[in-house]
Amino acid sequence: MRDLIASFPDQLTAAAASMASQPLPEGAPDHDRILVLGMGGSGIGGRFLSGLLADSASVPVASGHDYRIPKWVGPTTLVIACSYSGNTEETLTALAKAQDAGAQIRALTSGGKLGALAEEHGWPCLTVPGGHPPRSQFGWAVTGLLHHFAALGHAPADAPDVLADVVASANLLRTESSPIQTLASHWADLLADKSPMLYGDAALEPVLIRWRQQLNENAKRLCNHHVFPEMNHNELVGWESGDATIGALFLNTPEDHPRTAKRMHLCKDLFRDAGATVEEVSAAGTTRLQRWMHLVHLGDWLSLLMAEKSGADPVDIRHIDYLKGELSKMA
Numbered sequence: 001m002r003d004l005i006a007s008f009p010d011q012l013t014a015a016a017a018s019m020a021s022q023p024l025p026e027g028a029p030d031h032d033r034i035l036v037l038g039m040g041g042s043g044i045g046g047r048f049l050s051g052l053l054a055d056s057a058s059v060p061v062a063s064g065h066d067y068r069i070p071k072w073v074g075p076t077t078l079v080i081a082c083s084y085s086g087n088t089e090e091t092l093t094a095l096a097k098a099q100d101a102g103a104q105i106r107a108l109t110s111g112g113k114l115g116a117l118a119e120e121h122g123w124p125c126l127t128v129p130g131g132h133p134p135r136s137q138f139g140w141a142v143t144g145l146l147h148h149f150a151a152l153g154h155a156p157a158d159a160p161d162v163l164a165d166v167v168a169s170a171n172l173l174r175t176e177s178s179p180i181q182t183l184a185s186h187w188a189d190l191l192a193d194k195s196p197m198l199y200g201d202a203a204l205e206p207v208l209i210r211w212r213q214q215l216n217e218n219a220k221r222l223c224n225h226h227v228f229p230e231m232n233h234n235e236l237v238g239w240e241s242g243d244a245t246i247g248a249l250f251l252n253t254p255e256d257h258p259r260t261a262k263r264m265h266l267c268k269d270l271f272r273d274a275g276a277t278v279e280e281v282s283a284a285g286t287t288r289l290q291r292w293m294h295l296v297h298l299g300d301w302l303s304l305l306m307a308e309k310s311g312a313d314p315v316d317i318r319h320i321d322y323l324k325g326e327l328s329k330m331a
Contacts, residue, residue, distance in 0.1 A: 001218060001307075001314040004136040005300045009177075012170035012293070015128070015143035016163040024124050024151040029104055031078040031152070033060045035069065036145065037091045037098070038082035041134030044213065045082055045108075045141035047206040049149060052288060054203065056157035057149070067093040075102040080148055082141060084134035086112020089327070108144040124148075133315060135217055138210070138296065139166075146289075159287040169293040172285050176294060183281060184301035187249065188309050190277060191302075194247035196223035197276075199264065201256040202230060207292050208251065211299035218303035218314040228260045228267075236267065242274035250280035253291050 004011075034057075036046030046063030053061050062070070067090050073079065079098040083091045086109040095114070098105060107118040110130030118125035126147060128140040146162040149155065159165035173180070196215060198208045208225040215221045226235050248271045250264060268278050281298065283291035307314040 001133070001136065001304055004132060005297075005304050008139055008297055008300065009170040009173040011137070011139040012143065012166050012173070015140045016166040016170075018128070018140075019126065019143055019147040020163055022126050022147070024126075024148065026151075028152040029078070030076060031059060031104060032076045033062070033072065034078045034080065034149075034152070034154075035062050035064050035073060035098070035103075036080045036082060037064045037069075037094050038141075039065055039088050039090050040213070041136070041138065041217075042082045042084045042088060042091070042141060044135075044138065044206070044210050045145045046080075047209055048142050048292070049145050051203060051206040052146075052156050052292070053149065053154055057154040059154070061149075061154070064094055066090060069094050069097045069101070073098055073101045073103050075104070077101070077103045078106065078152065079103040080106045080108065080145065081114055082108045082145065083112065083114045084110055084128070084130070084137055084141070086110060086114035086116075088114075106148055108141065108148065124151075133317075135214065138300075142166075156288060159289060162289075165287055165289050168287070169285070169290045172290050172294060173297050176284055176297075180294070180298050181301055184298055184305050187247075187279060187302050188305035190279065191221075191247045191306060192309060194245055194277060196221065197246055197248045198223060198225035198251070199231070199248060199267075200227060200251040201253070201260050201264075202227040203255055203257075204251055204253060204292075204295075207295050207299070210296055211251075211302075214299050214303035215306065217317060218300075218312075219306035219310065220312040220316075221306060228263050229257075232263055232267070236270075239267075239270060239274055242271060242276050244275040244277070246271075246274075246276040248276050248278045250278070251295055252280055252282045253288075253295075254283075255288060255291075 050061045107125040126144040150162045285291040
């Protein structure tokens with residue numbers, strides 16, 4: 001896992017080159033909404049695209065993480081099924097329902113049943129290399145989805161050449177490698193005996209979810225995330241029971257709403273008054289994708305270093321393997 005995280009910038013560069021060599025059909029089919037299907041390490045890409053394109057896509061973009069699909073899926077819906085292995089049970093079940101609803105379908109996978117279905121039905125499909133933990137292939141998932149979306153006419157407003165922006169993100173991470181690892185090591189020490197609480201602007205929730213998932217899977221730690229301003233209407237009251245066992249980490253970007261930034265500033269003081277340790281970081285980069293990739297890479301390093309410092313195996317997912325094994329015995 002250390003090698004996979006360290007080579008993330010190279011993964012982005014390779015993914016951009018690979019997508020450039022995988023042309024997609026010219027001309028976007030008529031569609032009035034997009035649904036990205038995926039679970040876990042494959043599903044986070046859909047959340048990212050929904051967030052990245054929130055203020056630029058001309059149609060609604062949603063992500064689905066279940067066996068079910070929304071009732072609104074139909075012939076004018078474009079569904080992108082994303083499964084690294086190609087065999088994700090929930091994604092394949094939801095995909096079958098999308099087929100039944102007459103949706104237009106595309107795919108992103110390393111093969112498996114999804115790859116076979118794409119070949120059988122002639123769906124536009126982008127292929128990524130297989131053989132690694134899905135969560136470690138985040139760069140391939142996001143780059144592939146960006147390529148799909150750009151071909152459909154939905155590119156981020158601040159970087160319409162999406163593959164060039166992916167390469168720029170990789171270069172940024174190489175430049176920021178040392179400060180990223182230094183901060184990640186500091187925070188790993190800080191959180192050794194504290195419960196992580198992750199915060200940011202509502203628009204940044206996909207990044208917060210990625211952090212939470214990585215701390216869960218790599219560091220084997222439970223943690224919580226919430227977004228501003230929504231947390232000011234519920235979770236903030238819960239901070240009356242906050243104490244020194246909590247480490248609150250704030251992720252900041254230039255896109256934070258000005259009023260939300262004021263709310264976060266005020267709440268940091270409340271959290272400190274409760275006894276919690278409060279730390280923050282501002283994302284580097286000149287585009288939203290670059291800033292989000294900077295924060296993702298920081299979170300990945302944090303999860304790895306927390307695992308190494310506690311003696312946890314960042315690759316092991318025995319509970320997930322157990323669950324899949326038991327489910328396979330059931331009808």
